[in-house]
Amino acid sequence: MKRMLFTVVGAIGLLVGCIGDDTIVGGDNEEQGEAIEKVVGTEVINLGFSGPLSGAAAFYGQNAASGLTMAINEINEAGGFEVDGQMYSFNLVTLDDQYLPNETGANARRLVQEYDTPIVYVPHSGGIFATQVFNEQEDFIIGAYSSEPDITAQGNELTLRIPPTYDKYVGPFSKYQLERFGPKLSMLPTNTQYGLDWAEELTPVWEGLGGEVVYEGTVDYSKDTDFFTLVTNALRDDPDVMFVGGASEPTSQVMQQARELGFEGGFLVMDQAKLDEMELVLGDQADVIEGSVGVTPLSADVHDGNEAFVNDYFEEHDRNPGSEAGYHYLSVYMLAEAMKAAGTVDDTAGIRANLNEGLNNIPEDKLIYPLTEVSDDGGLGTELRMAVVEDGEIKVVEMNE
Structure with a gap:
């Protein structure tokens, strides 16, 4: 599937704003969400997020999105990353699904169709299952943040289950x-x-x-x-x-x-x-x-791999990061490394196939958790x-x- 990529050039940059219930995180409009650093001279890859950004679970959804934003900003501030001779940077597009699976499915389709997202992060099992119905056909990876074991039991070849199973x-x-x-x-x-x-x-x-x-x-x-x-x-x-x-x-x-x-x-x-x-x-x-x-x-398990992240997150948010922030943060670095290993930013099957290589190539100071592998069924393994x-x-x- 050919993805639409946007080039950031000088003052033109990436136009970012809020449209209806969308939050396009980046640029100069910080009314909702956190601003994303723009990188001059790179092609921009939109990453999608559908989660609860309002209602009783808003704090949970916002924590997850904050980890994505922090990793994206670090990567972009470092100049982006190179894949097959081309420099790329990330942007984040978030949509509020209020923890409702039917809204998640609609949001995921919108993210892929309007923003060409190769991956859509979903931090709840109901939304993940709803999206697994069609993500392979519509060619995007689900960044599944849920410990539900059945997520990887579905045989969905474009799913990455991020936390360990409960x-x-x-x-x-x-x-x-x-x-x-x-x-x-x-x-x-x-x-x-x-x-x-x-x-x-x-x-x-x-x-x-x-x-x-x-x-x-x-x-x-x-x-x-x-x-x-x-x-x-x-x-x-x-x-x-x-x-x-x-x-x-x-x-x-x-x-x-x-x-x-x-x-x-x-x-x-x-x-x-x-x-x-x-x-x-x-x-x-x-x-x-x-x-x-x-x-x-x-915050109770600080080590060399996450000390900088914990400190930087606290400085930015005035609170300690939770695992939602930590795992989502790590996953962006893994995604960038998987794209490098696959030599592509738009072949989702190729990216998914190289996630284990991406995990192995994450810089040591970005390895927030002691992860061991991405299993064949798409689940991250970790020491518990x-x-x-x-x-x-x-x-x-x-x-x-």
């Missing part, structure tokens, strides 16, 4: 909470397909370890704003542990409501919600997350650890401990 967390999370708090589990995750799948995976593991599920419910974060009744029902049978999750901000509100209603047990937190983000949201009531187990926050909150401190624990 099924790898279920056993260690359950074992930790059972041993620390006890066997009675109350379930109150998000009502998205992702949340339902997580619950379905968790139930037999929890019961197999000797636990009991005493309540099964869900939260619709797109509609529910008062969690009193939902949480009251979830605590009816005096659980030892609550399974919660969704975007960080509303999940922290559910946890806070549970504490206010007298819950003193532990929280088993889905991987979408991040402990450090919830700590930030809760402010002086951050002790709410005491007794939680979840995925490791980037988990985080627990003990005595008011987020601690990193090896998964085999």
